[in-house]
Amino acid sequence: xxxxxxxxxxxxxxxxxxxxxxxxxxxxxxxxxxxxxxxxxxxxxxxxxxxxxxxxxxxxxxxxxxxxxxxxxxxxxxxxxxxxxxxxxxxxxxxxxxxxxxxxxxxxxxxxxxxxxxxxxxxxxxxxxxxxxxxxxxxxxxxxxxxxxxxxxxxxxxxxxxxxxxxxxxxxxxxxxxxxxxxxxxxxxxxxxxxxxxxxxxxxxxxxxxxxxxxxxxxxxxxxxxxxxxxxxxxxxxxxxxxxxxxxxxxxxxxxxxxxxxxxxxxxxxxxxxxxxxxxxxxxxxxxxxxxxxxxxxxxxxxx
Amino acid sequence: xxxxxxxxxxxxxxxxxxxxxxxxxxxxxxxxxxxxxxxxxxxxxxxxxxxxxxxxxxxxxxxxxxxxxxxxxxxxxxxxxxxxxxxxxxxxxxxxxxxxxxxxxxxxxxxxxxxxxxxxxxxxxxxxxxxxxxxxxxxxxxxxxxxxxxxxxxxxxxxxxxxxxxxxxxxxxxxxxxxxxxxxxxxxxxxxxxxxxxxxxxxxxxxxxxxxxxxxxxxxxxxxxxxxxxxxxxxxxxxxxxxxxxxxxxxxxxxxxxxxxxxxxxxxxxxxxxxxxxxxxxxxxxxxxxxxxxxxxxxxxxxxxxxxx
Numbered sequence: 270x271x272x273x274x275x276x277x278x279x280x281x282x283x284x285x286x287x288x289x290x291x292x293x294x295x296x297x298x299x300x301x302x303x304x305x306x307x308x309x310x311x312x313x314x315x316x317x318x319x320x321x322x323x324x325x326x327x328x329x330x331x332x333x334x335x336x337x338x339x340x341x342x343x344x345x346x347x348x349x350x351x352x353x354x355x356x357x358x359x360x361x362x363x364x365x366x367x368x369x370x371x372x373x374x375x376x377x378x379x380x381x382x383x384x385x386x387x388x389x390x391x392x393x394x395x396x397x398x399x400x401x402x403x404x405x406x407x408x409x410x411x412x413x414x415x416x417x418x419x420x421x422x423x424x425x426x427x428x429x430x431x432x433x434x435x436x437x438x439x440x441x442x443x444x445x446x447x448x449x450x451x452x453x454x455x456x457x458x459x460x461x462x463x464x465x466x467x468x469x470x471x472x473x474x475x476x477x478x479x480x481x482x483x484x485x486x487x488x489x490x491x492x493x494x495x496x497x498x499x500x501x502x503x504x505x506x507x508x509x510x511x512x513x514x515x516x517x518x519x520x521x522x523x524x525x526x527x528x529x530x531x532x533x534x535x536x537x538x539x540x541x542x543x544x545x546x547x548x549x550x551x552x553x554x555x556x557x558x559x560x561x562x563x564x565x566x567x568x569x570x571x572x573x
Numbered sequence: 574x575x576x577x578x579x580x581x582x583x584x585x586x587x588x589x590x591x592x593x594x595x596x597x598x599x600x601x602x603x604x605x606x607x608x609x610x611x612x613x614x615x616x617x618x619x620x621x622x623x624x625x626x627x628x629x630x631x632x633x634x635x636x637x638x639x640x641x642x643x644x645x646x647x648x649x650x651x652x653x654x655x656x657x658x659x660x661x662x663x664x665x666x667x668x669x670x671x672x673x674x675x676x677x678x679x680x681x682x683x684x685x686x687x688x689x690x691x692x693x694x695x696x697x698x699x700x701x702x703x704x705x706x707x708x709x710x711x712x713x714x715x716x717x718x719x720x721x722x723x724x725x726x727x728x729x730x731x732x733x734x735x736x737x738x739x740x741x742x743x744x745x746x747x748x749x750x751x752x753x754x755x756x757x758x759x760x761x762x763x764x765x766x767x768x769x770x771x772x773x774x775x776x777x778x779x780x781x782x783x784x785x786x787x788x789x790x791x792x793x794x795x796x797x798x799x800x801x802x803x804x805x806x807x808x809x810x811x812x813x814x815x816x817x818x819x820x821x822x823x824x825x826x827x828x829x830x831x832x833x834x835x836x837x838x839x840x841x842x843x844x845x846x847x848x849x850x851x852x853x854x855x856x857x858x859x860x861x862x863x864x865x866x867x868x869x870x871x872x873x874x875x876x877x878x879x880x881x882x
Binding site: 412413417418420421422424425426428429501505508509512513514515525528529531532535536539542546549550551553554557558 | 583586587590591594595598599601708709711712713714715716717719720721723724728811814815818819822823834837838840845849852853856857
């Protein structure tokens with residue numbers, strides 16, 4: 270056998286890693302999604318929430334009635350083919366009002382928890398990241414506010430601001446961010462001390478990169494869970510406020526308003542309570558199932 | 574002792590913040606408490622404001638109010654002449670307290686056994702039933718539960734009175750309606766606490782010693798499993814209290830909660846202010862008591878340690 274130099278040829282220096290891993294690792298989110306899919310109740314909750322959101326957006330356009338138009342000759346009718354859910358004491362179609370109420374109640378839930386998300390994440394994030402004395406002072410303030418019965422202050426704020434959709438957003442969002450701030454701060458504090466953050470810092474990563482790449486993504490699980498569970502809480506509180514006369518103003522109606530009107534006419538027309546009550550309860554149930562499912566799948570350590 | 578002083582100091586700080594915040598909020602309302610009244614003649618308006626010191630400068634009103642509250646006087650009602658907030662509380666709070674104690678009693682008597690059963694039969698049908706019921710308890714607002722109970726047990730079956738506060742039979746429905754949410758919470762807390770404890774080594778040890786299931790549960794597991802339930806007592810009382818606004822209104826019970834809701838409807842500012850401060854002070858004090866009990870029950874918690882999570 271004779272080997273000539275021509276038998277050799279130059280291979281280019283590998284630009285890419287020699288072997289691209291053949292088995293793609295499952296990411297945190299894929300893993301969480303797989304775990305969530307196994308939780309039938311959480312998926313049922315998610316589907317119901319999507320359906321009710323669609324119905325809230327599209328429903329009022331297709332029902333053929335307006336939520337505000339009064340029709341006194343048709344007042345207090347039981348459910349029929351004309352009015353599937355019956356009519357209220359002013360002859361308004363209850364199904365339209367329940368669908369319209371879904372808009373109000375869901376937007377209250379979502380807007381209030383977004384406000385509480387923003388305030389809470391900023392406050393908790395700053396406290397946790399700054400640490401030391403700043404953290405101490407900021408958290409002392411939260412502790413003091415925690416000792417106050419918050420619902421009473423939502424009531425007071427509503428008395429001061431007056432009824433109205435925007436005021437409900439504000440009152441709920443501005444009062445209930447404490448829990449979120451505590452959770453975010455706790456997360457940031459734990460993650461900040463972990464070795465991989467130290468490693469990232471040693472390799473020269475900037476504070477901004479550490480915050481964006483490591484601290485925030487790793488706290489998103491608990492933040493998402495808290496937000497999901499804050500939505501039903503806000504809907505619940507709004508229903509409570511409506512009942513004591515501090516809800517949205519007529520003719521607008523949230524589920525809380527509809528249900529408290531239904532309670533008044535319980536003796537003569539029980540069906541008027543039935544549908545709003547079902548709507549609130551099933552939605553609350555769905556959010557709670559979804560929230561519990563998210564907790565189990567996003568944070569296996571918190572599993573109970 | 575150090576802990577107690579520390580906690581008392583922070584309790585007074587909280588109360589001070591509460592009174593200040595409440596006072597400022599109430600004064601941020603556009604117009605005065607008499608603006609809703611039908612056009613009063615100028616002179617009467619003036620006189621009334623004079624009588625309730627509403628034209629004093631804000632800081633003076635605040636200082637006066639602080640001094641009054643400190644001496645236990647919550648001021649007069651604007652809507653009901655000759656009736657002070659103190660009278661109102663004295664008359665109606667005992668009723669609310671009675672209802673609240675009954676409700677807490679029910680919540681504990683129903684919630685803890687339900688949680689134990691669910692934990693013992695973990696992932697079998699008693700667990701599923703208990704968890705299903707507690708999820709419903711968490712998902713149905715109190716006033717809807719109340720309306721449902723009235724509809725079934727008072728209107729349809731006619732077993733129990735639908736309203737008012739006369740005799741033991743009239744306490745059943747309101748107490749049940751009030752207790753729905755806390756019962757569900759207690760059951761869930763007991764269940765998760767119990768599940769955690771039952772997996773621990775010392776339980777395996779007593780089981781190996783051949784103790785009966787009953788002794789294991791009551792003598793060994795329950796004590797540790799109930800610690801989270803004790804921490805929930807503070808929020809529990811707060812929940813019963815705010816729940817009572819709705820329940821007392823629906824069942825027409827002459828308690829403080831109903832007066833609070835009425836005063837909100839009437840925009841009776843001094844009463845709203847007074848009851849808020851009364852409730853806040855009550856809750857803050859009860860929270861302190863719960864903290865002390867908690868520290869006594871669980872020796873792992875050091876009394877003099879600050880709060881950090």
